[in-house]
Amino acid sequence: MGGERLRERLDYKIVGLAILFLLCWMGFSPLASRGAVVWSDDFNDGDFDGWTIYENASSWSATNKYLQIDQGSAGGISHPSTVAYGTWSFDYKAHEDTFDGFAVDFISNDVNEVGIGGWNCYWLAFAQAYTQETRGVALSLHYYNYSTGDIRIDRAEDYIPLAGWHHIEVTRTTAGLFSVYHNGSLIMQAEHTEMETSELFVLNGDHLEMYDNVVVRDDIGPDWLLIAAIGVSAVVIIAVVVIILKRR
Numbered sequence: 001m002g003g004e005r006l007r008e009r010l011d012y013k014i015v016g017l018a019i020l021f022l023l024c025w026m027g028f029s030p031l032a033s034r035g036a037v038v039w040s041d042d043f044n045d046g047d048f049d050g051w052t053i054y055e056n057a058s059s060w061s062a063t064n065k066y067l068q069i070d071q072g073s074a075g076g077i078s079h080p081s082t083v084a085y086g087t088w089s090f091d092y093k094a095h096e097d098t099f100d101g102f103a104v105d106f107i108s109n110d111v112n113e114v115g116i117g118g119w120n121c122y123w124l125a126f127a128q129a130y131t132q133e134t135r136g137v138a139l140s141l142h143y144y145n146y147s148t149g150d151i152r153i154d155r156a157e158d159y160i161p162l163a164g165w166h167h168i169e170v171t172r173t174t175a176g177l178f179s180v181y182h183n184g185s186l187i188m189q190a191e192h193t194e195m196e197t198s199e200l201f202v203l204n205g206d207h208l209e210m211y212d213n214v215v216v217r218d219d220i221g222p223d224w225l226l227i228a229a230i231g232v233s234a235v236v237i238i239a240v241v242v243i244i245l246k247r248r
Contacts, residue, residue, distance in 0.1 A: 036217065036218070036219070037215060037216070037217050038081070038082075038083050038086070038216050038217060038218050039079070039080075039081065039216050040213075040214060040215040040216065041067075041079070041214050042065075042212065042213050042214075043062040043065050043066050043067050043212060044065050045062075046062055046063050046065060047062050048060060048062045048067055048077070050079055050080075051067075051077050051078065051079050052077065052078050052079075053075065053076075053077050054075050054076045054077070054078070058070075058073045058074055058075025058076065058077070058205070058206075059073040060073075060077050065212075066091075066093075066210050066211065066212035067203065067210065067211045067212065068205075068208060068209065068210045068211070069205035069206065069207075069208060069209055070208075071208060073205075073206070074205070074206030075204070075205075075206070076105075076202050076203060076204040076205075077202070077203050077204075078108070078200045078201065078202045078203075079200065079201045079202075079214070080199065080200065080201075081106075081107075081108075081198055081199070081200055081201035081216055082197070082198055082199065083107075083198060083216050083217070083218055084107055084172070084195060084196055084197050084198040085172050085173065085174050085218070085220070086171070086172065086216065086217050086218040086219055086220060087169060087170070087171045087215075087216070087217040087219060087220055088106040088107075088169070088170045088171075088201065088215075088216050088217075089167065089168065089169040089170070089213070089214070089215045089216075090104070090167075090168055090203075090211055090212070090213060090214045090215070091165050091166065091167050091168075091211065091212040091213045092104075092126075092165070092166055092168065092209065092210065092211050092212075093164065093165045093166070093209070093210040094126070094137065094162055094207075094209055094210075095207055095208035095209065095210075096162055096163055098207035098208055099128065099135075099137075099162060099207055099209075100128065100206065100207050101125070101126055101127045101128055102126050102204050102205045102206065102207075102209050103123050103124065103125055103126065103204045104123060104124045104126075104168075104202070104203055104204065105119075105121040105122070105123040105200070105201070105202035105204070106122060106123065106124065106170055106201055106202075107121060107122040107172075107195055107198040107201075108120070108121035108122075108123075108198060108199060108200040108201065108202050109121065109195065109197060109198060109199050109200075110146075110199070119144070119146055120144065120145050120146065120194075120195060121143075121144050121195075121202070122141070122142070122143055122144075122172075122178075122192070122195060123141075123142050123143075123144060123202075124139060124140070124141060124142070124168070124170070124180070125138075125139070125140045125141075125142055126138075126139055127139075127140070129159045131159065134161075134162070135162055136159030136160055136161055136162050137159060137160040137161070137162055138155065138156070138159055138160075139155070139156045139160055139168075139180070139182070139187065139188070140152055140153075140154065140155035140156065140188075141153045141154045141155070141170075141178060141180060141188055141190065143192055143194055143195070145194070153178065153190045153192050154178070154180075154188045154189070154190035155188065156180070156182070156187040156188050157187070158187070160182055165210075165212075166182060166183060167181075167182070167183050167184070167213075168180070168181070168182060169181040169184075171220040172220065173220055175191070175193075176191045176192055176193035177189065177190075177191050178190055178191070178192065201214070201216060
């Protein structure tokens with residue numbers, strides 16, 4: 001009887017040590033120290049405080065709890081953003097009747113030059129695309145330098161449907177590897193290392209484009225990676241504990 005109680009106590013100690021190990025791993029692993037959201041805006045407050053319209057050349061509103069350029073207006077709107085390596089994500093919706101292309105400059109320098117003559121930036125081009133059946137959006141990744149001009153770094157092989165809301169995410173590693181995702185699927189990947197700093201995140205429009213859920217992070221991975229890693233570790237630890245207990 002005493003031996004069984006001693007064995008039970010040892011079993012509890014083994015389980016406790018396993019849980020303690022898992023908690024320590026969660027607290028001190030590299031995944032646990034990942035970066036966080038640097039800034040974001042979901043426009044649910046009905047305004048776009050913190051954003052700056054270029055030279056008052058365009059008119060924007062957020063009264064519908066998303067950002068939209070007004071009818072008959074053309075231009076850009078910027079938000080301070082110093083992230084040059086990390087993750088940029090946003091939702092967009094093009095107006096099907098008036099869509100004529102637009103751009104998002106997610107890494108942009110020369111804050112004093114934006115809108116008045118040129119700047120350096122990494123940007124996404126959303127251009128009109130036509131097939132025999134329908135009209136869509138051709139997405140491409142570019143680097144623009146006001147001295148040397150524009151370079152197309154990569155382009156998506158397939159067109160994006162024009163209708164509805166779409167989620168775009170761009171990541172960039174410190175080695176300069178860009179990855180572009182549409183609704184969670186990788187559609188572009190290429191390296192470019194020219195720019196190392198940023199001052200602005202810029203949305204452009206001229207035909208009633210809509211934007212929402214802008215999020216800029218200083219890491220390069222979605223949260224589910226951390227969750228998955230912790231889950232796998234927990235399963236492994238539990239399996240080891242079960243094997244040990246069965247052998248006792």
